[in-house]
Amino acid sequence: MQSPLIIAISGASGSGKSLFTENLFNAFSAQGSPVQILREDHYYRAQDHLPMEAREKNNYDHPNAFEHELLKAHLQSLREGHNIDYPHYCFKTHTRLPDTECLEPAPVIILEGIMLLARPELLPLYDVKIFIDTPLDICLMRRMMRDVKQRGRTLESVAKQYESTVKPMYHQFIEPSRFTADVVVTQGGKNQIALDVIKSHIQQALQ
Numbered sequence: 328m329q330s331p332l333i334i335a336i337s338g339a340s341g342s343g344k345s346l347f348t349e350n351l352f353n354a355f356s357a358q359g360s361p362v363q364i365l366r367e368d369h370y371y372r373a374q375d376h377l378p379m380e381a382r383e384k385n386n387y388d389h390p391n392a393f394e395h396e397l398l399k400a401h402l403q404s405l406r407e408g409h410n411i412d413y414p415h416y417c418f419k420t421h422t423r424l425p426d427t428e429c430l431e432p433a434p435v436i437i438l439e440g441i442m443l444l445a446r447p448e449l450l451p452l453y454d455v456k457i458f459i460d461t462p463l464d465i466c467l468m469r470r471m472m473r474d475v476k477q478r479g480r481t482l483e484s485v486a487k488q489y490e491s492t493v494k495p496m497y498h499q500f501i502e503p504s505r506f507t508a509d510v511v512v513t514q515g516g517k518n519q520i521a522l523d524v525i526k527s528h529i530q531q532a533l534q
């Protein structure tokens with residue numbers, strides 16, 4: 328198999344990375360092209376050794392919260408045509424789940440996550456770098472709704488975490504990483520023109 332094309336999609340939490348990734352995935356699946364999605368969130372470090380109180384106070388918006396060494400090794404394995412043991416992470420317990428999932432390489436790999444463009448050593452592994460640029464107030468509103476509905480949080484805890492880590496770390500790490508991107512996408516996960524442009528670039532690169 329030809330070496331896979333690796334697309335990295337980054338941006339703030341709540342910017343629309345997951346939706347953009349799903350929409351790109353659906354566009355390829357509809358025409359029968361195999362695509363593999365990898366989420367940086369799955370590479371948050373295991374914290375079984377810490378009590379829940381300490382886990383709740385952790386800074387999850389610093390690059391060191393992720394096991395990027397493992398992500399890098401997995402991308403290299405997929406490039407070489409090998410399967411990987413993809414970790415699973417639980418946002419409610421703030422640690423890895425015991426099970427992993429066997430993922431196979433595919434011609435297109437879409438990777439999404441907040442710190443993907445903030446680690447210089449990861450950048451050479453990507454073929455296309457995309458930044459989803461959404462105003463922070465919109466990201467916060469979306470995150471509030473999602474974290475309360477899906478991640479077992481209260482409005483108070485979301486607001487507190489946002490002020491203490493999410494917002495300052497965004498300005499320190501994520502916002503500057505925008506300048507490493509090949510494409511900056513406005514209007515979140517539903518920007519159809521951006522989806523079409525990126526899809527046609529991928530199609531050409533695969534020929």
Ligand SMILES: Nc1ncnc2c1ncn2[C@@H]1O[C@H](COP(=O)(O)OP(=O)(O)O)[C@@H](O)[C@H]1O
Binds near residue numbers: 338339344347473515
């Ligand atoms: N352009 C958009 N218009 C309306 N809702 C959107 C748009 N982009 C994303 N969303 C919604 O906002 C929420 C957060 O988006 P998501 O893709 O999960 O963000 P991220 O993965 O960057 O944290 C989701 O409920 C998603 O459906």
Ligand SMILES: O=c1ccn([C@@H]2O[C@H](COP(=O)(O)O)[C@@H](O)[C@H]2O)c(=O)[nH]1
Binds near residue numbers: 339493
């Ligand atoms: O245990 C955890 C791990 C992460 N977070 C928050 O998640 C977001 C990143 O996920 P998105 O899907 O991109 O929103 C990050 O901002 C962390 O603050 C967490 O709260 N708990």
